[in-house]
Amino acid sequence: MQRRTVLLLGAALAVSPAVEAHAHPDHPAAPGGTTPVEQGTYRKRWRQLAPIASGPRQEHGVAAVGDKVYVIGGIVPQGSGGITTTGRVDVYDTRHDTWSDAAPLPVAMNHPNVAVVHGRIHVLGGLSGGSAWQALPDSFVYSPRAGRWRRLPSVPAAIVRGSAAIGVHGTRIFLAGGMRVLVPGAGGLQDTVDTVSAYDVVTGRWESLPRLPQARDHAGGAVVGGTFYVLGGRDRGQVNVRDTVHALDLRGRRWSERAPMPTARGGIAAAAVGTRIYTFGGEGRHDGSNPNTVFDETEAYDTERDRWRRLAPMPVPRHGTAAVAVRGTIHIPGGGVLGGGAPVDVNDSYRPAPW
Template identity: 35%
Template sequence: MTQLDRRAFLAAAGASAAVPFAACAQTPAASWSARSTLPWAMQEVYCAVSGGRIVVAGGLRRAGGVTEIEDRTGVYDPAADRWSEGPRLPAPRHHPMIVADAAGRVFALGGYGRSDAGEWTSMTEVWALDGGRWVEAGRLPEPLAETVGAELGGRIHLATGRSPGTANGQWNDQVDVATHRIFDPAAGRWETAAPCPMARNSAAGAVLDGALWIAGGRTVNGGGTGRLDRYDPVADRWDTLAPIPASPATGQQVGGGLAMAAAGGRLVAFGGEWFAQGAGAGGGGGVFPETWIYDPSADRWTAGPDMPTPRHGLAAAAVDGVVYALAGGAVVSGGRATGVVEALRL
C-alpha cells in the first residue's frame, strides 16, 4: 500500500445520427496491468483529471452491515504511480460527480449524503478544490446524483441521473431523470439544455470529437441498457448510435455502474453490474469483466481485454493515452469495495 503524502498534494494544488452497428470482434495487442492501489477501499466514485493527476473523492463501502460514506480525497500521479491524500470534502458524499473545468479546477457536484431522512439524501451542493481545500462554489438547480458529468467548451455538463420524487432520503425515494444542466464555472450560472433521450441512472460519459457521449446506465424498473447517446453542443441535439453489446459470458446487458473514458480517438467502456431478474439490489446478479471499445468512424463496438478485477461503481480516466480503472465494488450491490487500480494502453 502506497504511503500518502498530503504535503506533496497541497504543494501541487497551490502551484448527424449514424446507422447503428455493433460487432464483437476481439481487439488484439492490449491488456490491463495493475497499478498502485488506492489506500482505502471505495465504490460509487467518480474522478477528474487535473494537471496530469487523477482526483477521486467521496464514495461508500459496507462494513459489518453498516454503510460508511466517505469524505476523503485521493490524488493519483500516473507518472510516478503514487497516491497522495487531498483535503477532505466538507461533508461525506457518495455518488458525487467529480469534474475538472477548462482551467483544471476540480468540482464535486451533488451526490448523496446522510440526513435525518436517510443515507440516500440527494444533495445540491457544489464544491470546488481551491488552494488545498474544498470551498462552496454554488448550488445545483435541483438535487441530483448518479449522473454523468463532463467539461465541454469551458462549461460543465450534467446529464441523466436520479433526483427525488415525493421524498428524499432513501434509495427508493429517487427517480430516473433525463435532466441536462450546464454550469458556467466563471459566472456561477446554470442553463438548461436538450434533455437526454432516455432517463436513466448510473451511466458513463466521456468527451470525444467535441461531443458528449453517454453510454449504458439503467432504469429502476427496466434494468441495464447498452444505449449510446451523443450530444452535439453546437446544435443542442442528441443522436443515438450503436449500443454496447450484451455480455457474451452472461447474456446480460451491460448497463448500470460501468465506467468510460476516451483515448486514442475511441471510447473505452468497462465494468458495471447486473441484478437477477426480479431480485432487485442485493438479490443476486454479478459484475461484468468485459471491456468494450467504440470506434466513432464506424459506429461499432469491439471487445477489448477483460478486466483482471471485474467491478462496478468504479471511476475512469485517461491520461496520455492510458485508460485507468479506479476502485469500485468487486461483487454486485454494496459489498466488497476495493481500492484496485488497473491501466489499459490501447
C-alpha cells in the same frame, strides 16, 4: 471474448444500524469490512497498480490533473459491517505509483458529479444520507495548487441529482440523467431522471438543455468533438440496464441514437482517449434474471465509425467505479466486486492500443 462474472447468491443482509443505505437496493453489503478479491490475470494492456492506500472505495468520483488521479468521496466499509459515505480524497501519482492525501470534501457524498476544467476539480452535487440517499445541492471547486476546496453556489433545486453522466466542453460541464433518491430495500425508490443541464465555470450559470430521450443513471459520459455521449446505464433499478447510446450535438442541441453497446450494463466506468470512448465493468442482467451479476467487459466505441469493439476483459470485474485518462492510459481505482456495496482497494490501468 470469454465472460467472467461474479455472482452473489443467497447472501444475508449485513448493514450497520447507523448506516442502512447500500450502493444499490436489494443487494447485501460485505460483512466485516473488507470484501475478498479474487485475483485476476493482468494481460493484454492491463496493469496492476498500487492499491488505494486508505482502503476500499466505491461509488466515488475521479479526476485527473496533470499526472495525478484524485479519488473523491464515495462509500467505504465500516469495521462493524455495512458501509458509510465519506468525503475523503486520495491522490494517486501515476509516475511514481504512490498515494497521498488531499483536503477532504467539505460535505461527504457518494455518486458525486465530478469534472475538471482548467486544472480545477469541480464537484456539482451528489448523494448522501442514512436510510435513504438524497440528492445534495452542495457544490465545490478544488485547486490542486492551493490544496483547498472553495464552496460554489448550490445546484438549483430543480436539477439537483447524483450519478449523472458527465462531459466537459470548453468552460462548460454537462450533466445528463442521474438520480434524486436511492432508497434501500425491496422495491425501494430509485428516482432516475432525464434532466440534462450545463454549468459554465466562468459565469457560474446553469443552463437547461433538451432532455434525454430516456431517463438514465449510472451511465457512462464523455464529450468527443462537439458531441456529448451517454452510454448504457439503467432506469429505476439495476435490473433495468440498457445498451443504448445517446448523443447530443452541442451545437444543434439535438439528441440522436448511435450503435448500441455490445453488453447492456449499468454502474459502468467510462473514459475517452482520442475519438474513442472506453467502457469498463458494470452490473445488472438485462433480462432481469440475476441483478447480482458484475461484469468484466471492456468495450470501446469509435465515435467516427459508430462502431463498437470488444477488448481484453478486466482482471478484477467491478461496478460502481470510475475511470479517467492520463497520457493515454486509463486509470480505474476502486469499485465493487459484488452486487451492491462491496468496496475494494483494487487499482489498475488499461493502455489502449492503436486500432
